[in-house]
Amino acid sequence: MFNEDAFWEYYESLKESTRQLITTNLLDKEICILISRTYSYIMRSFIASLNNEDLYFINNLPQNKLIHFTERLHEVFNGYFQCYILDESLFDDGLINPYIIEDIKVPE
DSSP states (O other), X not given: OOOHHHHHHHHHHHHXXXXXXXXXXXXXXXXXHHHHHHHHHHHHHHHHHHOTTSSOOXXXXXXXXXXXXXXXXXXXXXXXXXXXXXXXXXXXXXXXXXXXXXXXXXXX
16 A cells, blocks of 8 residues: 555655765665665556556555656655755645645744
């Protein structure tokens, strides 16, 4: 079953790992392996769920937003290995990252 909260939690953990990598400039082999394996598993699962001839299926997967979830995942994955974090405002996909708190302006 697709769990959007878990997706964002994973996404944010990759961003935090990227921040740590940028700060320390130390690439940890074990973390790289974990990131590569989880990314590959998630992407393969998304792809397999689209194959009507395959028995694999992800319940509750919003197929109309799947391209946006895969784009976010792809960018955060590449960001780790290339040491960058994209600004959330660059995404115009309708997805809302619940971990991003925007400044709320209180009327005076």
